[in-house]
Amino acid sequence: MILASPHDSGVTGPSTRVADMSGAPPAAHGRYLSDAVANATLASFQSSDPSTARATSSMKFCSVCGHAVSSRIPPGDNRERFVCDNCGTIHYQNPRNVVGTVPVWEDKVLLCRRAIEPRYGYWTLPAGFMELGETTSQAAARETLEEAGARVEIQSLFSLLNVPHVHQVHLFYLARLLDIDIAAGEESLEVRLFAEHEIPWQDIAFPTVGQTLRYFLADRANGHFGLHTGDIFRSLRDG
């Protein structure tokens, strides 16, 4: 199956293995949580259209000539690809970047409450899929404006967290809110500034968001902000 990979075994790379801190309700544990959160993470940051998930996982027809494709290892390659037997196009699929910010105002951080599934009603840092033609920092600022109506000064790259079982890399930038004239965008129910003791840990939408918030609070306490890299593994066998 094309999603299978020699690396998709839960073996960690050299970067930190991050514990599951999805903040999902205690009721949702074990394999159910694995699948639910994995799927949530997969589709989460794009639109609520389920085709988003499908687009990265399967292909039946060639997007160039419209003929059926088959999944096989092309000559000189070492991985299964969707290949068109009519026009010969090899359709590569690659992981996607989800990029966002940790928007800071005085001692508070901005969070958005999701107005779309998955994880409707849960809190997230503003983030979304990087678009064609953008840089990572441009994508981070755009998502922050779209989801929270917030204008920020992008600072340093703060976290890079791989989520390989859903083929994503999540990147969060430290950002300084230029003002607190914020407003929920179409994909948010509400946006709010949270002091540390107010953060709704049990209602955080995604593991990478919870982990990035923990890195942020720890660094702030230490008086030094660095880059944090890690991998979040939650394949089905972890369930």
Add this chain to the structure above:
Amino acid sequence: MILASPHDSGVTGPSTRVADMSGAPPAAHGRYLSDAVANATLASFQSSDPSTARATSSMKFCSVCGHAVSSRIPPGDNRERFVCDNCGTIHYQNPRNVVGTVPVWEDKVLLCRRAIEPRYGYWTLPAGFMELGETTSQAAARETLEEAGARVEIQSLFSLLNVPHVHQVHLFYLARLLDIDIAAGEESLEVRLFAEHEIPWQDIAFPTVGQTLRYFLADRANGHFGLHTGDIFRSLRDG
């Protein structure tokens, strides 16, 4: 055109704007260089199959149902997407990550001489497109093994360079060669360890490789290796 973007104008984000240091022959200048290197960068790190470039830039048929797609802004979206008028699938396209290493042995760094177009015969750090199911560090180690037969210990993330006009993010990790039992892979003509004064600056394949090597040498001279982020803009209008 779907590749157009409000950000594809050469305006820099908050991260450093990196000068062109592609090291291309003096003969190739101006717009020719712009197009050549842009296209080179686009296809460079995947296979030599030109469909790689096409796959990110255009779509004629729905990969789910095989019907013709049209390019328009879906309801609730703000960007043109390829949309299937038959099954309703929205086909999102996103930038891709090219991930590699700066493989170090004593005072030398490993470079690979490309055996494939584009930039055949030019020198590059081992790098390639991240695959589904991988983490960034796993991809970096895999590419280093595939292209240079080199086993490395992945260290810290060293550079993250956006190349928005070709919809790529290039990430390089510092890496320690575990031995010097290296050998050219299928995509390399030769692999070699270079001391600083031996680096073939005029024959470096891609701007992000030249820039990452300059960051590495500067940091080594300063005795401190940090994360370097930047954007390389070279749209046609820069030509």
